[in-house]
Amino acid sequence: MAPSSHVQDYSAYRTDCSVSPVPFHHRTAGGGGGRAFETRRWSGRRRGSPDSMRHLVEPEVREAGKGRAVLPHPEFPHHSARADSSKYYVAGYAAAFLNIIVTFPVNKLMFRQQLHGSLARDALRQLRAEGVRRLYRGLLPPLAQKTTTLALMFGLYEDFSAALLGSRPSGVPEALPRALAAVLAGSAEAALAPFERVQTLLQDARHQATFRNTAHAFRALRAHGVREYYRGLVPILLRNGPSNAIFFGLRGPIKEALPRARTPASHVANDFACGGFLGALLSTLFYPLNVVKVRMQSRVGGDFLGFAQALAIVWQERDRRVSRLFRGVHVNYQRSILSWGIINATYELVLRFL
Numbered sequence: 001m002a003p004s005s006h007v008q009d010y011s012a013y014r015t016d017c018s019v020s021p022v023p024f025h026h027r028t029a030g031g032g033g034g035r036a037f038e039t040r041r042w043s044g045r046r047r048g049s050p051d052s053m054r055h056l057v058e059p060e061v062r063e064a065g066k067g068r069a070v071l072p073h074p075e076f077p078h079h080s081a082r083a084d085s086s087k088y089y090v091a092g093y094a095a096a097f098l099n100i101i102v103t104f105p106v107n108k109l110m111f112r113q114q115l116h117g118s119l120a121r122d123a124l125r126q127l128r129a130e131g132v133r134r135l136y137r138g139l140l141p142p143l144a145q146k147t148t149t150l151a152l153m154f155g156l157y158e159d160f161s162a163a164l165l166g167s168r169p170s171g172v173p174e175a176l177p178r179a180l181a182a183v184l185a186g187s188a189e190a191a192l193a194p195f196e197r198v199q200t201l202l203q204d205a206r207h208q209a210t211f212r213n214t215a216h217a218f219r220a221l222r223a224h225g226v227r228e229y230y231r232g233l234v235p236i237l238l239r240n241g242p243s244n245a246i247f248f249g250l251r252g253p254i255k256e257a258l259p260r261a262r263t264p265a266s267h268v269a270n271d272f273a274c275g276g277f278l279g280a281l282l283s284t285l286f287y288p289l290n291v292v293k294v295r296m297q298s299r300v301g302g303d304f305l306g307f308a309q310a311l312a313i314v315w316q317e318r319d320r321r322v323s324r325l326f327r328g329v330h331v332n333y334q335r336s337i338l339s340w341g342i343i344n345a346t347y348e349l350v351l352r353f354l
Contacts, residue, residue: 085162087354089155095346096150099339100143105135106335107142111203111294113328120331126205138202140214145195152192154347156185157248175249182248186240193236194229197221200297207300224301234307235293243282250278251344268345275344279336287332288325 105127112123127135160181168177198217201207211217221228254274261267296310305313318324 085155085159087351088158089151090354091347091350092154093147093151094350095343096147097143098346099342100139100146102342103335103339104139104142106331106338108135108138108203110328110331110335111200112205113331120328130205134208137208138199138214141195141199141202145192145199149189149192150343152189153185153244156188157181157244160184179245179249182244183241186242186244187237189240190233190236193233194218194221196236196293197229197231197297200232200294201300204298206298210300221300227304228301231299231304232293232296235289235296238307239286239289239293243286246282247278251275254278268349271345271348272341276337276341279340279343280333283336284326284329284333287329291325
């Protein structure tokens with residue numbers, strides 16, 4: 001839905017890069033007519049979504065002879081009828097790939113703390129004893145899973161948002177269908193839970209002699225039935241939907257609150273800061289769910305632990321102290337700052353070139 005009080009006048013654009021201007025919706029900070037526009041872009045013509053063009057185009061619009069600013073409307077439409085939604089999947093995939101390669105060793109350290117409740121120095125000592133050759137053991141499942149889930153996270157969010165916003169009844173705030181789109185995208189990601197399951201087994205030191213590699217782990221689990229691949233599904237669902245809704249709901253406002261970006265480097269820095277902050281916040285809030293998930297997924301065969309049962313076991317093992325449910329969280333949020341900073345910055349950067 002086009003926001004009200006937009007002023008559209010493209011007759012007097014002037015660009016400093018000799019390309020035809022990208023249409024941009026504005027709202028006035030004062031009344032009156034006879035407006036002259038000046039639009040600066042830090043790069044040449046780029047094909048991208050309206051959302052990515054919001055970062056590329058920095059309008060400085062003034063009413064002729066009055067000096068009144070015409071500001072970008074905060075509800076600039078995110079979707080274009082001509083936009084190719086595949087670009088969101090590609091950008092999400094690229095962002096995840098770079099992130100996994102950089103952060104896998106730190107994630108493995110955090111995993112050992114989650115599983116055994118050990119201190120960081122003890123987990124680090126364990127990894128050192130295993131050697132460099134085993135440092136990237138278990139890389140393939142998160143690489144396959146994260147690249148696919150982040151492609152789905154960003155791509156399905158855009159597709160669901162477009163569908164839900166297109167059928168939104170009048171009077172329903174835009175935030176509601178967008179939040180629902182984020183939850184639906186997060187729930188769809190849970191279909192790839194078997195990759196998290198195998199990653200847990202390969203990173204657990206107790207199973208190093210049992211499973212040689214990713215393919216061997218998948219074959220071994222087949223003997224226990226399809227259900228075995230989906231241990232830990234409930235905490236994954238409880239984590240994915242709400243965290244997606246918060247991430248997409250706050251990403252725009254946080255970016256708006258940061259200092260205005262005027263160069264390519266400052267755009268990347270702002271995207272990194274926004275993603276890093278949200279990653280640290282969400283990974284901390286949902287950390288206990290991941291602890292329970294790891295506990296459920298570390299078993300092979302036998303009875304299935306329900307979510308409530310697994311939580312009760314972890315609660316007892318951690319001496320009924322909330323602080324011990326968060327053991328390893330400092331490594332987790334430090335990793336998340338780097339991880340989600342890379343993801344958000346890479347995603348936005350790739351979008352600008354698609």
